[in-house]
Amino acid sequence: MSAPVLTVEDLHVRIGDTHIVRGVSLRVRREATLGIVGESGSGKSMTVLAATGLLDAPGAVVTGSSVLAGERDSTELIGASPRTLRGVHGGRVGFVFQDPGTSLNPLLTLERQITESLEAHRHPTRRAAKARALELLEAVGLPHPEDRLRSYPHQLSGGQRQRVMIAIALACDPELLIADEPTTSLDVTTQAQIIDLVADLQRDFGTAVVWISHDLGVIGQVADDVTVLAAGQVVEQAPVLDVFDHPQQPYTRQLLDARPLVGSAGPPPVADDAETLLEVVGLDVRFPVTTPTGRSTVHAVQNLSFRIRRGATLGLVGESGSGKSTVAAALTGLVRPDAGTVTLGGDDVLAVGRRGGRRAEKALRRRMGLVLQDPFASLNPRLPVGASVGEPIAVHELREGKADRQARVEELLELVGLPASFADRYPHELSGGQRQRVSIARALGLEPELLILDESTASLDVSVQAQVLELLADLQQRLGLTYLFIGHDLAVIQQVSHDVLVLRAGRAVEYRPAADLFAEPRDDYTRSLLAAIPPARPPVESL
Incomplete structure (x- = not known):
């Protein structure tokens, strides 16, 4: 067993009268990964922020011990001075958070954001700092890294921004990397790429990693040891295979059972001759965009056709940028298609506004409900x-x-x-x-005939996701609802869908009954989506 790089003993966190973290103890071995798992509110992030001296909540009281072991000496982080913590953060401990969009400075180039940490902790020359920034962007697999040095965060995809965050975190060769839900907002293929990237970099840099997640499937792919938290307390600590093969606590078994897995049973069948509620033929959507070389056009959806039977669910699946949400926006009138027809119960959705006026359009739109990914952003906080x-x-x-x-x-x-x-x-x-x-x-x-669910469970814990999926299935049976379920996780899609349409770059790759598609996927892209789903049990060779 390698010596621990971080040792936390009897950690407590109180904010006002609320006791958030209760007596947590853990160890992070050198060059190993500790997975910390639990539902939202279990104290995962609060534990790590307090243990690394990054918690700055008004009225917070942190007690206990958290020792970061260095090559020459050790540093107690609980109660450390601001000067000591400034030397630790970014220099000896790197951080990768869940949302790179809010973690990166939108006003600074990628080069400046990487060299900022280097200049604060290593004081290199400008030429050496730029060379190090380029080396890091190459190491994290960012395409065209030399050109990207001058790019800004908004010019990158979500997965690329997360790669930049990892590059910044590793800039000063830290002894410990904190990855706080780094893949939660990413689609499954990008998630798999980030997991592989961190594993490769860990081998190259020899960094210890703390990986925080609500998903034991992800933890199974990355961790050597696992700490399970509930209500701010440790409920189980063990090597990762022991947690999967012999969970000791009901809460751990609950987290394992909540994971969506390929091979799960689908919804009750709907008759093949059921009435068609929604029919889309030749849908085509283009967006004008401005690029450094001038104006251009993005062909977001290309000649797409499908139908949904009344009382059934069509699963629309693909990576970020595949055009899934654009389809939902076109159906609900949020964007105007360039071509195609959309028919709901025999009524032409796209033409009704032109023919019947706003009153007819309003009546038809009422027949389609929409549930978006982020429920907090969807609801008015003042109401x-x-x-x-x-x-x-x-x-x-x-x-x-x-x-x-x-x-x-x-x-x-x-x-x-x-x-x-x-x-x-x-x-x-x-x-x-x-x-x-x-x-x-x-x-x-x-009282809609069609409910469009656009990544409606993607931002939820797996246990909460399971509850919402169960609710949707129950409502469909009781009310006879018809769903268009948009997602990136084929395990979830299999659980809810009668038919599946796989979308890539705006084009239909496969469109078949769910049972047929999962029994024998025909396209390499579909197979890559399936391969990106965490397995039911971590393979021994990956540990």
Whole structure:
């Protein structure tokens, strides 16, 4: 067993009267990866921030010990001076957070953001700093690294921005790398690339890693040892294979059971001769964009055709940038297609506004509900839940009088598994899963024939995701709903879909019944999406 690079003993964190972290102890071995796993609110990030001296919450009280072992001496991080912590952060400990879009400075080039840390801790010449920045961008696999030195964060994809964050974190050859949910907002293929990248860099740089996640499937791919947290306490600590093969605690087994796995049972069948509710033929969407060389056109969706049977679910799957959300925007009128027809129950969705005026268009749009990925951004933070759910009911005049609308709101909340008393709460008072249930209730208030779910579970913990998927399946059976379920994870798609359409660069790669596609995928791209899903058990050779 290698010596620990970080040793945390009896760590406690209190903010005001709230005891958030309770007596956590853990060790991170040199050149090894410790996975810290638990649901949102379990204290994962708070534990690591407090242990590394990065917690700066008003009124926070941190006690215990956290020792970072160096080549010559050791540093106690709990209670360390600001000067000591400035030398540690970025120099000896690197950080990669969940959202690179908010972690990177939008006003600085990639070169400047990498060399900033080098200049603070290593004081190289300008030429040496630039050479190191180029070397790091090459190491993290960024295409055309020399040209990218002058790029800004908004010019990169999500996966590329995360690679830049890793380059910044490794700039000063830190002894410890903290990766806090670094792949949660990425699609499964980009997630797999980032996991492989960190593993390769760990071998090259010899860095110890703490990987924080809510998904035991991801932890199984990256970790040597696992610490499971619940309500700020350690419930289980063991080598990764022991956690998967012999979980000791019910909470750990719950996290394992909540993972979506390829091979899970799909939804109850729908008759092949069921009526077609939605039919899309030849959908084509282009966007004008401005590039450094002038104006250009992005062909986001290309000649796409599909249909959804009433009471069935079509899974629309692909990587980020494949055109999935553009399809949803075209169906709901948020973007105007360049070509194609969209028919809902025999009515031409694209032409109704031109022929029948705004009133006819409004009536037709009501028949399609939309649930987006981020429930917090979807809800007005200044409105209580009841007002948000009741707003579309009032706009479309689906109930007369305030009392009737209030009764309908309470009925909708109970329909999605929330008590009627939640009508008086605000979005910030709810968990992520509760907010998504509110978003579903708001969409159901329209009494839609088609519900479009655009990455509606992608930002949730796997356990909360499982609850929301179970809710959607129950609502479909009880209300006869029809779903267009958009996602990037084929394991989730298999669980909910009757038919699957695989989209790549705006084109349909495969469009088949779900059972046939998963039994024998025909296209290499589909097979790559399947291969990117974490396995049920970590392969021994990867450890």
